[in-house]
Amino acid sequence: MDALMANYASGSDDDDDDDEPATVADGASGPPQEASALLPPPPLDLLQSPNFVDYSTIPQGSRIRSFPHVEGNYALHVYIPVVIPFNARKHLTLVMRRVASLVPDLYAVDADYALSELCKDEQKLEKVLLGREFHVSLGRTVGIQVHQIDSLVAMLRQKFQSQQRYWMDLNKWEHFVNDDSTRSFLSLEVTRTGLPEISKQIHMVDEVYRLHGLPEFYKNPRPHISLAWALGDVSSKLKQATKEIEKFENSINLSKNYNLRCNFSRILCKVGKKVYDICKIGD
Template structure:
């Protein structure tokens, strides 16, 4: 009997110990809470906001607001003999009796093949690469002029006195614009004017002075037309340019 009692006691103790081990949960140690970092000594970085000041640009106003990440872009050709254009523009300004002081000499002589459009940074490379592809088989040509005209920008904030391309130049320029328009269409950007006026802006003034100048320029054109033919010779256009923000691209014509 005493042996059986020991067996029973052993069995009971073993079952009890096993039960206690299985149901005993391990104690979880709480991790210490990290202290909140002190950022008081780090200066706050404000978001840069560009405020356009026309006084810094002779009163010129942007056609669209400056936005970080947006790159103003346009395609154009250049008349390389800039010195001749400056002399011609200065002489023209002196002929504008009564309104001479309204006008300023343009600081960049170019002939646009597109409107100014907005590109995001990541689209600049594919856009300019597409231009390279469409210009690879374009022929060089001579750019000449035949008369002057008065134009206003779309916002009617500025008036320009411009030198207009002659008939033969227009044919070649129109061909280039069609190619540029195809690229603009691929990127869902606004195309050039349906009836473009191919010109180089020489003088500009704030506001809309077109009505005042049109009658005046009829007489000026009579005086200046021989000057255009004699002094401003046709120049060979063998390159097309694209400006996107502060980046410049150049494409050679055949």
């Protein structure tokens, strides 16, 4: 089964306010304070933007590394970035709420917040899960050494310098389990439009991997994006959930007003926390 290994990346920019309040010199007398200066500060919610999401109230899941950390090695991931079209998000909101009731231990991919909690607030579900960038993997996530980075990125750029734009349809709900059965995924698979093009791109990445002594992709690749994950092998639950999703979509005659179709325009390569542009097709 296809393994989708999530990348860890975090950062914060906490700026400390070092400005000290003004003081009056000893012995100096100043005018009495105005009454307005003694009023309490406004409520915090008045200082927050209308789109503010309080992440501290959402439970997070803990993941197990897919391969051991080795000093001097960096995680490599080559992928197509995917953003879910706005017109598909309302439908996916309904689907994810239904899935959360069937499989309560799911978490949002990469964000790692509990899906059941996100589904309680449409704004949180939209912002944390559906409004983020997903990816279609073109190669295994593996560890590489620092001296391989420049060569690998250069070869990938050369391979993909003549790519053209194409459409991909994420048309089938599917479940996957990673190689060591530590995590299961609920995914949307590409089975028709876009599959030949993505399969060819996977083959091109394999050629570069092979030259660097890296393991190639799976023999029968199944391109997909993953939206949620659970600890361990929960194939039976997710298989039943995908059947329920299909019944739900058929019951609301989805085909007339819903199509999760995305435009290929870019390939990225992430090495550690650094992201390299491999190819980018202009508008």
